[in-house]
Every structure is written in structure tokens, then in C-alpha cells.
Amino acid sequence: RGQSDHANLVGMDSEDPAQVTVTGSKSGDHEGQLKPLGPSTEGVTFTPDKPFKAQETVTVSIDGDVDIAGVDPGGEYRFKTASFRTDAALPPKVLPPESRIIKHETFHSRPDLEPPVVDIKKPAASGSGDGLMFMSPKVDGPMIFDDDGALVYYKPSTEAADFRTQTYNGQPVLTWWEGPFNAGGYTEGTNIIANDKYEEISRVLAGNGYQADLHEFKLTDHGSAYLTAYKTVLVDLTPWGGPKRGAVLDSIAQEVDIASGKVVWEWHSLGNVGLGETEIPFPTSPTEAFDYFHINSINEDKDGNIIISGRNTFSVLKVDKSTGKTIWKLGGKKSDFEMGKGTNFSYQHDALRQDDGTLTVFDNASTYGQEPTYPTSRGLVLDLDEENMTAELALKPFISPQKLLAPSQGNLQKLPNGNYLVGWGAQPWFTEYTPEGKVLYNGTYYARNSSYRVYRDPWTGIPSDDPAIATEDGGDNKVRVWMSWNGSTETASWRILAGPDEDNLKPVTTVDKDGFETGKTIRSHARFFAVEALDANGKSLGQSQPVSIGQQAGPEGTT
Known part of the structure; x- marks a missing residue:
């Protein structure tokens, strides 16, 4: 349980602490309180008094009349606490938050927005998937654009990753991770949920004393979310030629109840x-801590068990959610599968079981400072x-x-129409394919930093702020008017x-x-101007603040 000072008893519906006996091999018996995990998960949390x-x-012993998932009635289970190294939680080199955009756009009506230019090399062909494109070029913020590469939404000055649409409480939402990036490939930050007005409705943190890492934030249909975390632990490394108390990164998967913030499952x-x-x-x-596993994706399988990707073991695991035990390993040194021709992968990302039973995975085939295992990702x-x-x-x-070779990041998304979208991770490109491999859509973006993942998803955005306007004197009774509405899809x-x-x-x-x-450009003797956004039926959606000639008005006010 590492840093946790409590134990989760999934499936238990009793809140009587007398039915649970908790004994530490060094600390002895522990009394404590039982509290419900949350509305989305059956079970309780036992919090010891010391x-x-x-x-x-x-050792956790359970009364014979109480059922616990993964434990026989009247049985017990055990876990071992860790010893943490406090001076090596993260690598010391934290990436500075300045912009890494090589070529950016500018707008008269929104001078505060300078997103990277998106360059579509192959326009979306007939048969391409529906929806908008979602990416987060790291320190430059979450971004939505259309098939032509035109900006739809941009949230500047946010160090972000894994920007996409998901469903929460039956409603479409936007989710992303934000926090400082560092040179070690893992992070400590916060997961964000925003509604269709781009208003933040929830912040989801890792539990049990850990910090949320960027690699996964996956919402479930029962009010919880899977996320990743890392912690530096002291381990005997003498079998590998290391010190007796060497620093190792423990990869952690958690399921957190969004409403209560409580951890309902941990691996x-x-x-x-x-x-x-x-x-x-x-x-x-x-x-330097030994990042021997490097967790980078978590997903539920169709049977409710968990699919986990370990980049540095070249393997994907299926984990029994009730017991935490490994059901099988795919790839790596201890693969339970006979790997057919072309199926081996290395330094992979985004392992996901699809509805048709296939498993999709982005094979990086490379990392920094090592020889690639294949010519391309x-x-x-x-x-x-x-x-x-x-x-x-x-x-x-x-x-x-x-023929890109991406030494980090990347994803493979199966689209509803059967196509596949690849985000090329450390290489700032994205490509959509038919199942037969025909390229339907291909583009790049001008940023030094990559986008951890790229998605294509349907989305309807209705901003809560007003449209923006800027005007300029064009001479000879002419006025130039510029108008925009960040995030409006309608x-x-x-x-x-x-x-x-x-x-x-x-x-x-x-x-x-x-x-x-x-x-x-319009001809006008007027002194004040405003713009009104209309939908496809001519219905008014919103109106800007009025401005005089030479002024600009947006979310930051009028200048």
C-alpha cells in the first residue's frame, strides 16, 4: 500500500470496525474506522488510528459473515508497506514553462491566443471519421481544431496532456491532465474535467498520498476514473549490481471515485x-531512480479486469481486478503468449482492448539513447x-x-466508423487510416514539443463567455471588423x-x-460596433461587448 495509511475493502457493505482485524508485523494491532468508499463503488475504507x-x-482479517472481493469468507489478505526515498521523487530537471511553438497563429480579436499552426498535408478524404481533432502540445495548452486545421478552441498557458472528450454523469465532457513537465517522463499534477461551456467542474487527484501522473485519466461509466502515479521506493538492488537501498520507481494504477476522491482500487x-x-x-x-516498468496506460477489459501497459518491460498485462494478480502478460521477457510475426513491440503506449476483442497498441520501437528495435514506429x-x-x-x-520513429508518447485510436487515428507522440504528426491501411488524412503542427496523444471525437462547445471583437479604422469611412468565439462549434x-x-x-x-x-470590411459612419454569433438556422448564440473604432473586447475585457 506504500504511502497509504488505510486499506480498501471492496465489496464490503458493513461499517462495523469490529468485523475487521488489522495487524502490522512491526506496529501491532490497529483499531480504526470504516467509512463507505463512495456512491459509485460498494465497499469501505478502513482508516487506522495510528x-x-x-x-x-x-494482515487484514475479515469476520466470517462478511464478503470481500478477492478474499474467501472468514479469510485474510496481506500487503507490505514500502520505504520511500524523499529526495528523489522526481528528476531535478523540470522543463521550464515557456512556449515551444515554432510557428504560431495570431488573431486581432483574441491577441492573447497564439496556438501552433496546424498544417494539413493530406486533406480529409471521403470516408474520414467525424468529429474534431484534439491535442495538447504540452506547455502550450489544450487545443481543438477542425479537418482544415482551423482552430476551434485553445486554452493557453496551461501545461497539459491527454486532452480529449469523455462522458461523465451521462454528459460529454473535456478531460486533461495539467502540471509541470519534467525530464524523467513522469509527472505530478492534476486531472481536470470541464463541461461543454469549458467550465471546470471537477479536479481529480491521486489518492493515498500520491500525485497524479500525466499518462492516463480514463473515466468509467460508474462515476470513477483510472489514473497513474509514480513513487520512488527503496529496494534491495544488489542482485542487479546496485546498492542495498537503491531508488526504484514504483508504477501505480488507481481507480478514484470522482465525487468523494477516495481510492477504490490500487495496483x-x-x-x-x-x-x-x-x-x-x-x-x-x-x-537517478530506476524506472524499470513505466506505466503509461490503464483500461478496463470487457470482463471488468484491467489492461496495463509497462513501457520499459515491453509488455502489456491483464490484471485481475479482484485480487491484483496478473492473469497474463503479452510481450516482454515473460510473455504468456506466443508472439506471431510482426507482433512484438517495444517502448509501447496506449494499450487498449477494443469492442471487437482486438488489442490496439502504439509501438514506439525506440527510446532516447537506445538503438531502435524497428525502423519506424x-x-x-x-x-x-x-x-x-x-x-x-x-x-x-x-x-x-x-516513416516516423517516435522515441516517446503516441496513441492509436479506433474511430466509430472503423478507421484508425495515430498520434505520433514525440513526432508532431497525426494520420488517419482505413482498416486496410489507406491514408485518409495527414497533418503536422509547428511546435517543438509533441502532443502526448491526439484524438478525433465529436464535440459541441457552447462557451460561457462572450464572443470577441476587434475593429480598425480603414479610412474613407471604412471599418475593418474581426470576430471570433473561442470554443464555439455552432x-x-x-x-x-x-x-x-x-x-x-x-x-x-x-x-x-x-x-x-x-x-x-464595412462602410460605416458609426462610432460603436458589436458582433453577434448565429447558428446554422440564424438563431442568436451570443453577442460581444460593444467597442469603438480601434478597440478590442474579449474575456479579458476591452482594450
């Missing part, structure tokens, strides 16, 4: 995956025969038209209003929306 000690075995790589299964060299620096779709324990290619691997046209004062504005003309920002 903390456990490091490096002790804790650790240490104790479940041996250090000898790693495929990476032992670190030479005494201050690939999107893999695998058929798993769990009776005969064989793995075969279900489809021909997806390879970038640019605006189809703009109505320009003008008048002698702020309270007497009348329609002058209507112009079709043209990308993120629409510009129009």
Missing part, C-alpha cells in the same frame, strides 16, 4: 512485476487467442507516410452591429464564419 511502519507486512508494479523483467539498462547515476492491431495463448496481427501495421455566421452609441446598435450586415477568426 500509521503503519515502513517495510512491514500488514503497484512492485510486488507484481519483477525488476528482472525490465528491458532498459540500470541507471549509472546514483541519484507502428500502430498495431492484435488478435489475441486466450485459449491457445497466441498473438497475431489482425491488420497490417500502420506506418507513417513520413457558430455558422456573424451579424455585425453598428450605431452612434453602445445602447443603439443595429444590424449592418451578416457574413459567413471563416475559420477561427472572421474578418469583414
Whole structure:
């Protein structure tokens, strides 16, 4: 349980602490309180009145009349507490939060927005998937754009990752991770949920004293979320030529009840995956923690058990959710599957079981400072025969038209129409394919930093703030008007209003929306102007603040 000072008893519906006996091998018997886990999960949390000690075995005994998931009636289970290294929680080199955009856009009506330019190399062909494109070029913020590369929404100055749409309480939402990036490939931050007005409705933290890592934030249909965390633990590394008390990164998977913030399920790589299964060299620096597993995705399988990817073991695990035990390993040194031709992967990301039973995974085939295991990174779709324990290619691997090799990050998304979208991780590209491998859509974005994942999803955004406007004197009774509404997906046209004062504005003309920002030159003797966003039926969606010639108005006020 590591840093946790409590035990979760999933499936238990009693809140009588007398039915639970908790004994530490060093700290002795523990009295405590039982409290419900939360509305989305049956079970209770036992919080002891005194903390456990490091490096002790804790035995939890259950009254014979009480059922606990994964424990026989009247049985018991054990876990071992860890000893943490406090001076090596994260690598010391934290990436500074300045912009890494190489080529950016600018807008008269929103001068505060400078997103990276998206360059579509192959326009979306017939048969491409529906929806908008979602990415988060790291320190430059979450971003939505359309098939033409035109900006739809941008949240600047936020160090973000894993930006996408999900469903929470039956409603579509936006989710992402935010926090400082560092040079070690793992992070400590916060997971965000926002509604269709782009308003934050929840912050989801890791529990049990850990910090949320960027690699996964997956909502469930029962009010919880899976997330990742890392913690530096002291482990005997003498079998690998290391110190007696060496620093090892423990990869942690958690399921957290969103409403209560309580941890309802937790898994650790240490104790479940041996250090000898790693495929990476032992670190030479005494201050560097050994990231032997490197968790980077968590997903529920169709049977409710958990699929976990370990980048540095070249393996994907299926974990029994009730017991935490490994059901099987795919790939790596201890694969339970016979790997067919072309199915081996390395340094992989985004392992996900699909509804048709296939397993999709992004095969990086490379990392920094090591020889690649394949000439290019690939999107893999695998058929798993769990009776005969064989793995075969279900489809021909997806390879970038640019033959990209991504040393980190990346994802493979199966779209509702059967196509596949690949985000090329450390390489700032994205590509959509038919199942047969035909490229339907391909583009890049001009940022030094990559986007951890790229998604295509349907989305309807209705911003809570007003549209933005900017005006400029064009001479000879001409006025140039620019208009935009960050995040609005329903605006189809703009109505320009003008008048002698702020309270007497009348329609002058209507112009079709043209990308993120629409510009129009009008002839007018008016002193004040505003713009009104209209949907496809001409219904008003929102109106800007009025401005005089030479002014700009947006969420930050009028300048």
C-alpha cells in the first residue's frame, strides 16, 4: 500500500470496525474506522488510528459473515508497506514553462491566443471519421481544431496532456491532465474535467498520498476514473549490481471515485512485476531512480479486469481486478503468449482492448539513447487467442507516410466508423487510416514539443463567455471588423452591429464564419460596433461587448 495509511475493502457493505482485524508485523494491532468508499463503488475504507511502519507486512482479517472481493469468507489478505526515498521523487530537471511553438497563429480579436499552426498535408478524404481533432502540445495548452486545421478552441498557458472528450454523469465532457513537465517522463499534477461551456467542474487527484501522473485519466461509466502515479521506493538492488537501498520507481494504477476522491482500487508494479523483467539498462547515476516498468496506460477489459501497459518491460498485462494478480502478460521477457510475426513491440503506449476483442497498441520501437528495435514506429492491431495463448496481427501495421520513429508518447485510436487515428507522440504528426491501411488524412503542427496523444471525437462547445471583437479604422469611412468565439462549434455566421452609441446598435450586415477568426470590411459612419454569433438556422448564440473604432473586447475585457 506504500504511502497509504488505510486499506480498501471492496465489496464490503458493513461499517462495523469490529468485523475487521488489522495487524502490522512491526506496529501491532490497529483499531480504526470504516467509512463507505463512495456512491459509485460498494465497499469501505478502513482508516487506522495510528500509521503503519515502513517495510512491514500488514494482515487484514475479515469476520466470517462478511464478503470481500478477492478474499474467501472468514479469510485474510496481506500487503507490505514500502520505504520511500524523499529526495528523489522526481528528476531535478523540470522543463521550464515557456512556449515551444515554432510557428504560431495570431488573431486581432483574441491577441492573447497564439496556438501552433496546424498544417494539413493530406486533406480529409471521403470516408474520414467525424468529429474534431484534439491535442495538447504540452506547455502550450489544450487545443481543438477542425479537418482544415482551423482552430476551434485553445486554452493557453496551461501545461497539459491527454486532452480529449469523455462522458461523465451521462454528459460529454473535456478531460486533461495539467502540471509541470519534467525530464524523467513522469509527472505530478492534476486531472481536470470541464463541461461543454469549458467550465471546470471537477479536479481529480491521486489518492493515498500520491500525485497524479500525466499518462492516463480514463473515466468509467460508474462515476470513477483510472489514473497513474509514480513513487520512488527503496529496494534491495544488489542482485542487479546496485546498492542495498537503491531508488526504484514504483508504477501505480488507481481507480478514484470522482465525487468523494477516495481510492477504490490500487495496483503497484512492485510486488507484481519483477525488476528482472525490465528491458532498459540500470541507471549509472546514483541519484537517478530506476524506472524499470513505466506505466503509461490503464483500461478496463470487457470482463471488468484491467489492461496495463509497462513501457520499459515491453509488455502489456491483464490484471485481475479482484485480487491484483496478473492473469497474463503479452510481450516482454515473460510473455504468456506466443508472439506471431510482426507482433512484438517495444517502448509501447496506449494499450487498449477494443469492442471487437482486438488489442490496439502504439509501438514506439525506440527510446532516447537506445538503438531502435524497428525502423519506424507502428500502430498495431492484435488478435489475441486466450485459449491457445497466441498473438497475431489482425491488420497490417500502420506506418507513417513520413516513416516516423517516435522515441516517446503516441496513441492509436479506433474511430466509430472503423478507421484508425495515430498520434505520433514525440513526432508532431497525426494520420488517419482505413482498416486496410489507406491514408485518409495527414497533418503536422509547428511546435517543438509533441502532443502526448491526439484524438478525433465529436464535440459541441457552447462557451460561457462572450464572443470577441476587434475593429480598425480603414479610412474613407471604412471599418475593418474581426470576430471570433473561442470554443464555439455552432457558430455558422456573424451579424455585425453598428450605431452612434453602445445602447443603439443595429444590424449592418451578416457574413459567413471563416475559420477561427472572421474578418469583414464595412462602410460605416458609426462610432460603436458589436458582433453577434448565429447558428446554422440564424438563431442568436451570443453577442460581444460593444467597442469603438480601434478597440478590442474579449474575456479579458476591452482594450
